[in-house]
Amino acid sequence: MNKKKNTKKSKVAASVTNSGEKKPFFTASELDLKKFEPTDAQKKELYYFIMLNRAFDDRVAKLYRQGKIIGAAYGSRGQEATSVGSAYALGKNDIVGPIIRNAGAIIVRGLPVKNFLSNFIGRSTTPTGGRDGNSHLGDLNIGVFAPISHLGSLIINLTGCALAFKLKKEPRVALTYIGDGGTSTAEFHEGMNMAAVWKVPFVCIIENNNWAYSTPTMNQSNLKDLAVKGKAYGMEAVVMDGNDVFEVYRVSKYAIEKCRAGNGPILIESKTMRMKGHAEHDDAFYVPKEMFAEWQKKDPIIRAEKYLLDHKIMTPAENEELKNRVAKDMEEAEEFALNAPFPLGEEAAEGVYAE
Amino acid sequence: MATITYLEAISMGMREEMRRDPNVFLIGEDIGVYGGAFKVTKGFIEEFGADRVMDTPISEAGIIGVCVGSALMGLRPVAEMQFADFISCGFNQLVNQAAKIHYRWREAVPMVVRCPSGGGVHGGPFHSQNPEAWFFHVPGLKIVSPSTPYDAKGLIKSAIRDNNPVLFFEHKFLYRRIKGEVPEDDYIVPIGKGDIKREGKDMTVVAYSSAVHWALEAAEQIEKEDGVSVEVLDMRSILPYDKELILQSVKKTNRVIVAHEATLTGGVGGDVSAFITENAFEHLDAPVRRLAAIDTPVPYSPPLEAHFLPNKDKMLKVMRELAAY
Ligand SMILES: Cc1ncc(C[n+]2csc(CCOP(=O)(O)OP(=O)(O)O)c2C)c(N)n1
Numbered sequence: 001m002n003k004k005k006n007t008k009k010s011k012v013a014a015s016v017t018n019s020g021e022k023k024p025f026f027t028a029s030e031l032d033l034k035k036f037e038p039t040d041a042q043k044k045e046l047y048y049f050i051m052l053n054r055a056f057d058d059r060v061a062k063l064y065r066q067g068k069i070i071g072a073a074y075g076s077r078g079q080e081a082t083s084v085g086s087a088y089a090l091g092k093n094d095i096v097g098p099i100i101r102n103a104g105a106i107i108v109r110g111l112p113v114k115n116f117l118s119n120f121i122g123r124s125t126t127p128t129g130g131r132d133g134n135s136h137l138g139d140l141n142i143g144v145f146a147p148i149s150h151l152g153s154l155i156i157n158l159t160g161c162a163l164a165f166k167l168k169k170e171p172r173v174a175l176t177y178i179g180d181g182g183t184s185t186a187e188f189h190e191g192m193n194m195a196a197v198w199k200v201p202f203v204c205i206i207e208n209n210n211w212a213y214s215t216p217t218m219n220q221s222n223l224k225d226l227a228v229k230g231k232a233y234g235m236e237a238v239v240m241d242g243n244d245v246f247e248v249y250r251v252s253k254y255a256i257e258k259c260r261a262g263n264g265p266i267l268i269e270s271k272t273m274r275m276k277g278h279a280e281h282d283d284a285f286y287v288p289k290e291m292f293a294e295w296q297k298k299d300p301i302i303r304a305e306k307y308l309l310d311h312k313i314m315t316p317a318e319n320e321e322l323k324n325r326v327a328k329d330m331e332e333a334e335e336f337a338l339n340a341p342f343p344l345g346e347e348a349a350e351g352v353y354a355e
Numbered sequence: 356m357a358t359i360t361y362l363e364a365i366s367m368g369m370r371e372e373m374r375r376d377p378n379v380f381l382i383g384e385d386i387g388v389y390g391g392a393f394k395v396t397k398g399f400i401e402e403f404g405a406d407r408v409m410d411t412p413i414s415e416a417g418i419i420g421v422c423v424g425s426a427l428m429g430l431r432p433v434a435e436m437q438f439a440d441f442i443s444c445g446f447n448q449l450v451n452q453a454a455k456i457h458y459r460w461r462e463a464v465p466m467v468v469r470c471p472s473g474g475g476v477h478g479g480p481f482h483s484q485n486p487e488a489w490f491f492h493v494p495g496l497k498i499v500s501p502s503t504p505y506d507a508k509g510l511i512k513s514a515i516r517d518n519n520p521v522l523f524f525e526h527k528f529l530y531r532r533i534k535g536e537v538p539e540d541d542y543i544v545p546i547g548k549g550d551i552k553r554e555g556k557d558m559t560v561v562a563y564s565s566a567v568h569w570a571l572e573a574a575e576q577i578e579k580e581d582g583v584s585v586e587v588l589d590m591r592s593i594l595p596y597d598k599e600l601i602l603q604s605v606k607k608t609n610r611v612i613v614a615h616e617a618t619l620t621g622g623v624g625g626d627v628s629a630f631i632t633e634n635a636f637e638h639l640d641a642p643v644r645r646l647a648a649i650d651t652p653v654p655y656s657p658p659l660e661a662h663f664l665p666n667k668d669k670m671l672k673v674m675r676e677l678a679a680y
Binding site: 095127128131132136137138139140145146148149150153156157158159160161162163164165167168174186187190191193194197351352353354355 | 380406407411412414416417419420421422423424425426427428429430447448451452455456457458459460461462463464465494495497518519
């Protein structure tokens with residue numbers, strides 16, 4: 001489905017790179033990804049996780065509308081496949097730095113949704129103990145590196161993790177995400193450049209969802225394909241369909257294992273779409289309605305569902321079961337989070353410094 | 356015990372820590388083959404190899420952010436800013452990422468950022484600053500700034516062993532001008548502890564880094580010429596600073612000057628004098644005085660820089676005013 005677009009890409013690329021190579025990046029279809037095909041069981045689990053990701057976001061949105069979420073409520077509608085497929089491709093000892101649209105990655109890494117939801121409402125039952133909110137959390141026990149709000153910062157930090165893996169000769173990989181808007185920051189540049197110079201096991205996924213708050217990507221960068229930036233750093237780059245969770249898995253796995261073998265870093269551009277406003281307060285009046293309609297046809301959950309049913313990997317009964325499981329998970333999570341204790345006020349003074 | 360320079364003491368401390376702990380590594384611009392802009396890491400790449408003495412692209416945010424990531428993965432990075440002034444380019448990584456990690460997710464971030472700082476070397480506005488106050492306001496960071504070779508070695512070792520991000524401000528003017536006896540064995544100077552560099556009974560100068568030396572020189576002179584006995588308290592650590600030692604000294608001498616080379620307004624001296632007036636008001640015989648650089652960028656031309664910087668004579672003048680109060 002991306003084929004048509006992809007033929008145009010090389011033209012753009014040729015005008016911005018001096019390497020003499022024809023293609024500044026690969027598309028997923030140009031790579032041999034057969035050995036990274038998920039098993040049927042994994043496919044069903046990926047499907048479960050993208051549904052759970054969406055149900056989680058929907059629950060956050062609902063609590064926000066009810067006035068129960070005290071801070072901002074960011075979601076990832078339309079982008080679940082990118083977070084889930086990539087995090088699912090990581091190994092147990094790898095590390096991931098999720099940002100605001102990567103709740104799916106945190107869930108895949110193993111943070112129970114009940115604890116995760118607690119973090120949106122300032123309860124003590126979360127890795128931050130209420131000291132930070134929403135998806136701003138880290139827990140090295142499950143290989144999650146906490147983001148800060150400042151876009152671009154994690155590119156450097158995860159490059160630092162990857163550098164440590166290389167120096168300590170540990171077969172581990174670091175992966176993080178950045179929005180199309182975030183690629184305009186100075187820290188993105190410094191991190192990508194260092195990762196490439198040092199050839200560290202680092203995977204960067206640009207989630208090009210067409211919008212950065214209200215700013216369209218064309219006002220963010222003069223490139224049509226942000227993957228071209230990889231070329232500029234001397235880094236392999238791949239463009240993938242970010243709304244196909246199985247393709248995301250295959251491409252991510254390819255990149256992760258290539259990095260693990262010492263052939264990193266790799267940049268992946270995920271073509272996707274933010275299907276809501278920037279956060280719950282934003283009704284996205286500036287996004288053309290037709291654009292939403294166009295991308296709705298590529299909804300990652302509907303596509304995965306159709307694929308699994310058409311290929312008889314999943315029976316309609318199993319589908320029902322998975323949907324019920326997701327609904328139940330979220331019911332329990334809300335129940336737990338709303339009844340979880342708040343931290344004590346005086347705990348605010350604790351833990352500024354490590355012993 | 357060898358007599359070595361302030362610069363050699365920093366090198367010695369780092370070398371000992373790198374021999375002791377294989378997780379310690381250095382990272383910065385031109386620190387490898389070249390040995391650093393000031394040669395603090397001269398000979399290090401030969402002893403420890405390029406993996407532990409890493410040259411970087413010109414990317415201060417990158418250097419500091421990579422320290423954060425690698426520290427969380429079990430290493431103990433020691434970064435060099437080529438000049439302290441360039442730390443502004445890495446500000447975000449320090450104040451928003453490094454400083455807040457332990458508070459937000461209870462993970463330790465053991466890293467050191469060395470900052471060659473200070474004026475008197477005709478470096479002009481961008482190679483002479485003392486930017487410690489930018490970071491003094493950031494909970495989660497520690498800041499140290501030694502004045503002697505002994506303290507420089509002991510503090511760099513403490514900084515490397517500390518489980519928090521530590522800014523190590525080393526004064527360029529002192530690098531080769533200040534020599535002192537430094538034990539060749541393993542010792543540390545604890546972070547957060549000041550030191551009485553000269554005992555006295557009529558007034559206290561609370562100072563750090565270059566200002567300690569002006570205080571010591573002026574103290575000798577005023578003792579000889581006016582018979583005033585001055586105590587010189589070297590803070591050594593700026594964040595946290597040794598409040599107990601300051602109170603003890605002020606309660607003894609009842610008069611105090613807080614001095615530093617950084618500019619006056621919003622400087623560390625403001626907080627220290629507020630602390631003293633809040634906690635020892637009834638022990639004071641005179642208002643707390645501050646001595647600092649004037650509130651301008653660091654000018655280049657020698658007469659301008661001389662006007663800008665505090666020095667021994669300006670210190671002496673304030674001491675005399677305070678003694679006469
Ligand atoms: C350095 C920085 N500047 C501004 C912001 C405020 N901000 C938060 S998200 C956002 C838009 C991000 O767009 P993009 O990177 O494309 O990611 P998306 O929201 O589309 O996932 C902005 C401007 C920020 N977080 N960090």
